[in-house]
Amino acid sequence: MMAAVQQEGVLRAFLDTVDTLVEDDFDLIDVLHRLCARSVEFLDVAAVGIMLADPHGDLHMLAASDESERMLALFGAQSRQGPCPVSYRSGQPCLDVDLASDHKTGELAAFAARAREMGFVTAHALPMRLRRRTVGALGVLHTAPGPLTSRGTRLGQTLADVATIAILQHRTIEHGNVERAQLQNALTSRIVIEQAKGILAERWQVRVDEAFRTMRSYARSHHARLDEVSRQVIDGGIDTERLRAGAAGKAGKAGRTGR
Amino acid sequence: MTRPHGSRERVEPVSTSARMAVVLDGLRPRGGTELIGGDPAACAEALGVDGLAVSLVCDGGVGEPVWATPGPSLRLEDLQFTLGQGPGADTLDSAGHVLEPDLDRVDPDRWPALLPELRALRVRAVFCFPLLVGRVRLGVLTLHRRTPGPLTDTAMDDALILVGALVSMVLDNAVGDTATREGPSVLYRAAVHQATGMVSVQAGVPLPQAMLLLRAHAYRCGRPVLEVADDVVARRLHFRDSGAQPDAFGGKGR
Numbered sequence: 001m002m003a004a005v006q007q008e009g010v011l012r013a014f015l016d017t018v019d020t021l022v023e024d025d026f027d028l029i030d031v032l033h034r035l036c037a038r039s040v041e042f043l044d045v046a047a048v049g050i051m052l053a054d055p056h057g058d059l060h061m062l063a064a065s066d067e068s069e070r071m072l073a074l075f076g077a078q079s080r081q082g083p084c085p086v087s088y089r090s091g092q093p094c095l096d097v098d099l100a101s102d103h104k105t106g107e108l109a110a111f112a113a114r115a116r117e118m119g120f121v122t123a124h125a126l127p128m129r130l131r132r133r134t135v136g137a138l139g140v141l142h143t144a145p146g147p148l149t150s151r152g153t154r155l156g157q158t159l160a161d162v163a164t165i166a167i168l169q170h171r172t173i174e175h176g177n178v179e180r181a182q183l184q185n186a187l188t189s190r191i192v193i194e195q196a197k198g199i200l201a202e203r204w205q206v207r208v209d210e211a212f213r214t215m216r217s218y219a220r221s222h223h224a225r226l227d228e229v230s231r232q233v234i235d236g237g238i239d240t241e242r243l244r245a246g247a248a249g250k251a252g253k254a255g256r257t258g259r
Numbered sequence: 260m261t262r263p264h265g266s267r268e269r270v271e272p273v274s275t276s277a278r279m280a281v282v283l284d285g286l287r288p289r290g291g292t293e294l295i296g297g298d299p300a301a302c303a304e305a306l307g308v309d310g311l312a313v314s315l316v317c318d319g320g321v322g323e324p325v326w327a328t329p330g331p332s333l334r335l336e337d338l339q340f341t342l343g344q345g346p347g348a349d350t351l352d353s354a355g356h357v358l359e360p361d362l363d364r365v366d367p368d369r370w371p372a373l374l375p376e377l378r379a380l381r382v383r384a385v386f387c388f389p390l391l392v393g394r395v396r397l398g399v400l401t402l403h404r405r406t407p408g409p410l411t412d413t414a415m416d417d418a419l420i421l422v423g424a425l426v427s428m429v430l431d432n433a434v435g436d437t438a439t440r441e442g443p444s445v446l447y448r449a450a451v452h453q454a455t456g457m458v459s460v461q462a463g464v465p466l467p468q469a470m471l472l473l474r475a476h477a478y479r480c481g482r483p484v485l486e487v488a489d490d491v492v493a494r495r496l497h498f499r500d501s502g503a504q505p506d507a508f509g510g511k512g513r
Contacts, residue, residue, distance in 0.1 A: 054447050055419035056423055056442065056443055056444050060448070079448075178358065180419055181356040181419070187447060188354065188393060191392065191394075194449045194452035195393045195395075195452045195453070195455055195466060197452075198455060198457040198460075200456075202456065202457040202460035203460050208492060
C-alpha cells in the first residue's frame with residue numbers, strides 16, 4: 001500500500017523531470033538515470049532500467065538505477081528475451097514474473113536464470129508507448145516475492161510514459177516526422193558514453209563502471225551534459241587527468257579529504 | 260504501407276515494408292568489387308523518394324558516393340563536395356539527422372551556394388541519415404524528392420533499418436569479411452563500445468580503427484564480436500601498440 005507521503009514524492013519526481021525537460025539542452029541519459037533511481041524508491045523495488053528498441057526491434061538499455069557492469073550485462077541479456085521484450089512486443093505490461101519457480105524453460109528461462117543468480121526474485125516490465133506503437137519498456141527487478149499492486153502498476157506506467165516523453169522531448173531535430181530518428185539519437189548518445197567509458201577505464205586502469213561514476217560526477221559538478229563530456233573524451237578535447245581530478249575534488253568535498 | 264492515423268488502436272513494435280525487405284535482402288554484394296549490392300533505384304522507390312546516395316567519410320568530410328541512383332542524387336553529392344556545404348556535411352558535423360521536407364522553407368543563409376543549385380535540379384525535399392556507431396562517423400545516406408513533404412512513418416522506419424544494415428556492411432567490408440555473422444543489433448551492445456574505447460587506448464589508434472581491430476580479431480578467430488568484447492572489458496584480452504595481434508592473458512604472466 002502506498003502512503004500519502006510516497007504519492008507526494010512521486011509527484012515531485014514527476015515535476016522535477018518535467019522541469020528539466022523545459023530546459024533547452026538537458027542531459028537525457030542523466031535525466032533517465034535519475035528517473036530510474038527515483039522509481040526504485042517509489043516502487044520500493046531493487047532495480048529499474050529503461051530499455052529502448054533499435055530500428056530492428058531489439059532492446060537496449062538506455063539508463064538504469066544501478067549502472068554497475070553486472071546490471072548492464074543483465075539488461076543487455078534482455079535484448080530479445082525477458083520481460084522487457086515480452087512487454088515491448090505485446091504492448092502490455094508483463095507483471096509478476098516469478099524468477100525462482102517459473103521459467104525453467106521457454107522464452108524467459110535464460111533471463112530468469114541470470115537474474116536469479118544476482119539475487120532477484122520477481123521481475124516486471126511496463127511498455128513505453130507512443131500512440132499506436134511501443135518504443136521500449138521499463139524493467140523492474142525485485143528481491144522479494146509478490147505481485148506489483150495495481151497502484152504500483154499505474155505508477156510504473158506513469159514513469160514509463162515520462163521516460164518516453166523525455167526521450168522524444170530531447171531536442172535534436174527541428175521538424176519533420178522525427179520521433180523515430182529521436183529514438184535512434186537516444187541510442188547513439190548511450191553508445192558515445194560507452195565508448196568514452198572504455199577509453200577512461202583503460203587510461204586509468206579502472207573498471208568501466210568506476211570510469212562511468214567518475215565521468216558522471218565530473219559532468220554534474222561542471223553542469224555539463226554526460227554525452228558532451230563523453231564526446232570530448234573521445235575527441236581529445238578534454239584533459240582526462242583533469243577530469244579525474246575535477247571529479248575527485250567534488251567527491252572529496254562531500255566526504256573526507258584524502259591525501 | 261501507411262495507415263491513416265487513429266484507424267487502429269493496436270500497438271506494433273516495428274514495421275518493415277515488404278518492398279524494403281526485398282531491398283535489404285539484395286544489399287550484400289554477390290562477389291566483385293562493389294561495396295553494396297542491389298539496385299539503389301528499387302530502394303528509392305521502396306522509400307517513396309526520387310533518388311538516394313550513400314557516401315562514405317573521407318578525410319573527415321563527405322567523400323565518394325559508393326551507392327547512388329543516377330541523376331540528381333549524384334549531382335547533389337558532387338555539389339556538396341565542391342561547395343563544402345549542405346545537409347550531408349551538417350549530418351556529419353552534428354552526428355544527427357537533417358530532415359528538410361520543404362527546401363523552400365529553409366533559411367537561405369543555411370546553404371547559400373547550394374540552395375539555388377538544388378532549386379535548379381528541382382529537388383524539393385532532402386533527408387540525411389548519418390551512418391555512425393556512437394562517435395565513429397562512417398558516412399551519410401541522403402534521400403531526395405521532387406515534391407515537398409515529410410517521409411511517411413513506414414519510410415522513416417525503413418530508412419533507419421537500411422542505415423543499420425549499411426553500417427554493418429561497411430564495417431564487415433572494412434575487415435575483409437562479407438559474411439553476416441551477427442545482425443546490426445550487436446552494434447548497440449554496451450560491451451562492444453566499451454571494448455572499442457579500451458582497444459583504442461591499448462593500441463594507440465583512433466576509435467574507428469579500434470572498432471575494426473576488434474571486429475577483425477573476432478572474424479579471424481571465428482568468434483562473436485560480443486564475446487571478444489567481453490574478454491577485452493574483463494581484461495582477458497589485450498591489444499598492444501600497433502594492435503594487429505592481441506595478446507591473450509593467461510599463462511603469460513603480467
